[in-house]
Amino acid sequence: MPASILESLKAGGKKLTKPRKALLEILESSPLPITAAEVHARLRKGRHAIDLVTVYRNLAMLQELGLVNPVGLHEGQMRYEVRHGREHHHHIQCRGCGLIVDLLLCPLKKLTDLVERQTKFAVEGHALEFFGWCPQCR
Amino acid sequence: MPASILESLKAGGKKLTKPRKALLEILESSPLPITAAEVHARLRKGRHAIDLVTVYRNLAMLQELGLVNPVGLHEGQMRYEVRHGREHHHHIQCRGCGLIVDLLLCPLKKLTDLVERQTKFAVEGHALEFFGWCPQCR
DNA sequence: ATGGTAAATGCATATCGATTGCAGTTAGGA
DNA sequence: TCCTAACTGCAATCGATATGCATTTACCAT
Numbered sequence: 001m002p003a004s005i006l007e008s009l010k011a012g013g014k015k016l017t018k019p020r021k022a023l024l025e026i027l028e029s030s031p032l033p034i035t036a037a038e039v040h041a042r043l044r045k046g047r048h049a050i051d052l053v054t055v056y057r058n059l060a061m062l063q064e065l066g067l068v069n070p071v072g073l074h075e076g077q078m079r080y081e082v083r084h085g086r087e088h089h090h091h092i093q094c095r096g097c098g099l100i101v102d103l104l105l106c107p108l109k110k111l112t113d114l115v116e117r118q119t120k121f122a123v124e125g126h127a128l129e130f131f132g133w134c135p136q137c138r
Numbered sequence: 139m140p141a142s143i144l145e146s147l148k149a150g151g152k153k154l155t156k157p158r159k160a161l162l163e164i165l166e167s168s169p170l171p172i173t174a175a176e177v178h179a180r181l182r183k184g185r186h187a188i189d190l191v192t193v194y195r196n197l198a199m200l201q202e203l204g205l206v207n208p209v210g211l212h213e214g215q216m217r218y219e220v221r222h223g224r225e226h227h228h229h230i231q232c233r234g235c236g237l238i239v240d241l242l243l244c245p246l247k248k249l250t251d252l253v254e255r256q257t258k259f260a261v262e263g264h265a266l267e268f269f270g271w272c273p274q275c276r
Numbered sequence: 277a278t279g280g281t282a283a284a285t286g287c288a289t290a291t292c293g294a295t296t297g298c299a300g301t302t303a304g305g306a
Numbered sequence: 307t308c309c310t311a312a313c314t315g316c317a318a319t320c321g322a323t324a325t326g327c328a329t330t331t332a333c334c335a336t
Contacts, residue, residue, distance in 0.1 A: 015303050015312055036294080051315050056294060058313095072212045074265070076323080077293060092259055101257050107249050115268055119239050121230055123270040127212070130253055132261040153283060153332045174322080189286050194323060196284095214294080215322060 001025075002084050008065050019050040023058050024082075032100050033071040033079035033091070073100070073129055092130035096137025103130065139163075140222050146203050157188040161196050162220075170238050171209040171217035171229070211238070211267055230268035234275030241268065 001016075001024065009016060026042050027034070034042075036059055040052045059080050062068040071079040073093050079100075090103045112123045132138075139154075139162065147154060164180050165172070172180075174197055178190045197218050200206040209217040211231050217238075228241045250261045270276075 013312080017303065017313060019314070053295080053316080054314060060295095070212065072210050072265075074208060074210045074216075078212075092253060092257055092261070094259065095262060101259070103253060103256070105249070105252070107245055111243075111245050112268075114243070115230060115241060116270075118241070119230055120273045121232065121239070121268070121270040122276045123230070123268055124233060125270070126266065126268045127210075128264065128266045130250075130259070130261055130264045132254075132257075132259040132263070135258045138260045151283080155284060155332065157285070190322095191287085191324080192285060198324095 002028075004084055005067060008067055012061075012065050014061065014065075019048075019054050020058055022046070022048040022050065023055060024062075027062075027068065027080065027082045028084075030081070032102065033069075033073075033081040035077050035079050037077070039080075071129070072127060090128045090130070092132060094134035094137055095131055096133055099134050099136075101134075140166075142222055143205060146205055150199075150203050152199065152203070157186075157192050158196055160184070160186040160188065161193060162200075165200075165206060165218065165220045166222075168219070170240065171207075171211075171219040173215050173217050175215070177218075209267070210265060228266045228268070230270060232272035232275055233269055234271055237272045237274075239272075 001021065005024065006016065014020075022043055023039060026039050026046075036052065036055045039059075040050070040055045043050050043055075059068065063070060063080070067084065068080045068082050071081060071091060073079060073091070075098075087104060088106055090106060091100050092103055093100050106128070108126055108128065112126070115121070116123050139159065143162065144154065152158075160181055161177060164177050164184075174190065174193045177197075178188070178193050181188050181193075197206065201208060201218070205222065206218045206220050209219060209229060211217060211229070213236075225242060226244055228244060229238050230241055231238050244266070246264055246266065250264070253259070254261050
């Protein structure tokens with residue numbers, strides 16, 4: 001368990017419970033964003049069954065602390081990925097099979113300034129996803 | 139009602155029913171993406187009450203025909219905007235009050251080629267939203 | 277015009293993802 | 307080791323969206 005995560009938890013007055021630890025390990029071992037239901041299913045298989053509600057509550061808390069990113073792929077459910085040790089990036093998803101692939105790029109650093117000037121908003125974040133057809137489905 | 143919409147409906151074997159017509163008028167009169175519930179509420183006020191289910195079914199159909207765009211702002215519900223007569227664009231939403239503002243820009247034309255080369259996907263679309271704090275809420 | 281038919285609608289009900297209330301449990305500092 | 311705030315599980319609930327089915331409606335061919 002990375003020290004930076006432990007520190008953030010402590011700073012937020014959060015405890016490192018067994019269910020929480022198991023959940024964080026699942027998240028860290030997942031190379032792509034996963035849903036709450038998937039986290040729950042993997043914990044069940046791995047003999048660390050915790051309640052789905054606990055998964056949701058922890059994901060919400062981790063998001064508030066900035067430790068996980070929500071990824072909205074318009075599937076009717078959210079996905080989450082840990083932030084620690086990973087570059088800021090985006091995703092592409094196949095409209096056929098649902099395959100998700102990381103895109104190790106972000107063209108929006110400069111654009112953010114422009115948006116702030118245009119709108120007078122203080123930009124805090126952005127969501128960027130691509131959709132298309134993977135080699136197998138196209 | 140724009141001819142291009144009528145043509146698309148006809149091409150898809152769809153009828154121009156009274157509920158559908160009223161719904162399309164609401165969508166066209168909305169400058170920003172709106173939710174199914176909002177469409178339903180406005181129709182109710184405007185003495186054209188139609189069932190919420192009909193709103194959902196029509197939005198799904200219009201999306202399949204490519205006449206409306208879904209806009210996912212991570213609110214737990216989708217928003218929709220008509221496509222006809224509007225430039226491709228994106229949105230910024232305030233994390234405080236929910237205010238949505240159009241961004242008349244898209245930096246992704248070139249990037250799409252790069253993504254296609256990197257992933258071998260056939261890119262069909264993308265979603266880009268900004269989040270931040272509007273002048274009132276910041 | 278009118279009649280036949282595929283498409284569309286409304287109502288009731290169901291599903292799915294996510295949230296809340298509450299009583300009992302646990303981590304971790306004093 | 308004890309005390310308390312944080313956490314958990316279970317049940318119930320919610321909000322958004324989908325489905326089954328009987329009835330109605332638009333539109334094309336007569």
